[in-house]
Amino acid sequence: MSRFETIPSVAQGLGDVGYVADEGIAGVVFLADRLEKPVLVEGPAGTGKTQLAKSVAELTGSRLIRLQCYEGLDESKALYEWNYRKQLLRIQAEQVAEAGGAAAGTDWHALEADIFSEQFLLTRPLLEAIRADEPVVLLVDEVDRVELETEALLLEVLSEYQVSIPELGTVRATQVPMVFLTSNNTRELSEALKRRCLYLHLDYPTLEREREIVRAKVPDITGELADQVARIVRSLRSLELRKAPSVSETLDWARTLVVLGVESIDAAGARDTLHVLLKYQSDIERAARELLAAHA
Ligand SMILES: Nc1ncnc2c1ncn2[C@@H]1O[C@H](COP(=O)(O)OP(=O)(O)O)[C@@H](O)[C@H]1O
Numbered sequence: 591m592s593r594f595e596t597i598p599s600v601a602q603g604l605g606d607v608g609y610v611a612d613e614g615i616a617g618v619v620f621l622a623d624r625l626e627k628p629v630l631v632e633g634p635a636g637t638g639k640t641q642l643a644k645s646v647a648e649l650t651g652s653r654l655i656r657l658q659c660y661e662g663l664d665e666s667k668a669l670y671e672w673n674y675r676k677q678l679l680r681i682q683a684e685q686v687a688e689a690g691g692a693a694a695g696t697d698w699h700a701l702e703a704d705i706f707s708e709q710f711l712l713t714r715p716l717l718e719a720i721r722a723d724e725p726v727v728l729l730v731d732e733v734d735r736v737e738l739e740t741e742a743l744l745l746e747v748l749s750e751y752q753v754s755i756p757e758l759g760t761v762r763a764t765q766v767p768m769v770f771l772t773s774n775n776t777r778e779l780s781e782a783l784k785r786r787c788l789y790l791h792l793d794y795p796t797l798e799r800e801r802e803i804v805r806a807k808v809p810d811i812t813g814e815l816a817d818q819v820a821r822i823v824r825s826l827r828s829l830e831l832r833k834a835p836s837v838s839e840t841l842d843w844a845r846t847l848v849v850l851g852v853e854s855i856d857a858a859g860a861r862d863t864l865h866v867l868l869k870y871q872s873d874i875e876r877a878a879r880e881l882l883a884a885h886a
């Protein structure tokens with residue numbers, strides 16, 4: 591059963607939940623559903639990669655299950671682990687019962703089967719997503735942060751939608767979840783992983799789309815100010831800065847101006863609040879110089 595009727599209906603639906611999508615984004619989301627493939631969303635920080643997965647979850651009424659990746663993330667935090675403490679308690683209870691004469695010798699086979707059963711399993715996000723009965727969107731966020739070996743772990747899950755647990759058997763998804771992987775491109779991902787995914791590059795939005803994002807996320811802003819904000823941010827991105835302002839910073843800046851009661855902003859006026867947009871002193875100085883030059 592497919593989640594979406596048409597590509598425009600995806601764009602429309604995302605818009606309704608506050609995510610401004612262009613046709614490219616909507617098209618990939620549409621295909622991901624139809625082809626039952628994960629989406630690898632890659633691009634600079636703050637361009638709406640994580641938000642896309644969240645918004646698709648909201649749009650489809652799905653539970654969002656998030657695996658936040660970091661260096662050192664392993665199987666026990668991504669897939670599952672056994673609850674050792676609970677297993678130990680179970681074994682101790684058995685021994686106490688035996689010492690008290692209640693049990694006639696420990697049946698180790700039965701005990702083993704018991705402590706490696708569901709109730710001693712701690713499920714982590716990937717297994718959680720596979721086992722879910724309800725509709726799910728799985729977000730594997732910032733996948734470029736994990737080591738190559740951990741990335742390999744993802745492959746079985748993403749290609750077969752199943753997880754093998756030696757003591758329990760293979761857990762298969764009853765329904766294919768929508769999966770989004772995001773990457774800030776701090777390292778190359780494996781070919782094997784890329785092959786399994788649809789690819790979506792999210793760059794800084796066009797002027798029109800950024801203006802729309804500002805209007806969607808900062809409802810109190812006037813159309814005129816939203817336009818000025820989008821234009822100035824765009825011109826700043828063309829400078830050679832250490833860290834170009836992202837959509838997050840555009841939104842922070844737009845909110846700042848609204849809070850300060852600013853109704854209209856030009857390049858010269860922008861200089862007082864540059865610290866909201868730029869996070870390096872050298873960038874702020876450079877931008878101030880350039881804005882001044884543009885103004886003169
Ligand atoms: N197309 C968009 N529509 C609505 N909000 C957006 C869009 N793109 C980015 N944003 C907003 O920008 C901010 C940063 O987005 P986020 O998804 O966290 O970036 P990333 O994961 O790419 O670093 C969020 O507040 C998000 O809501």
Ligand SMILES: [Mg+2]
Pocket residue numbers: 636639640641731772
């Ligand atoms: Mg993110």
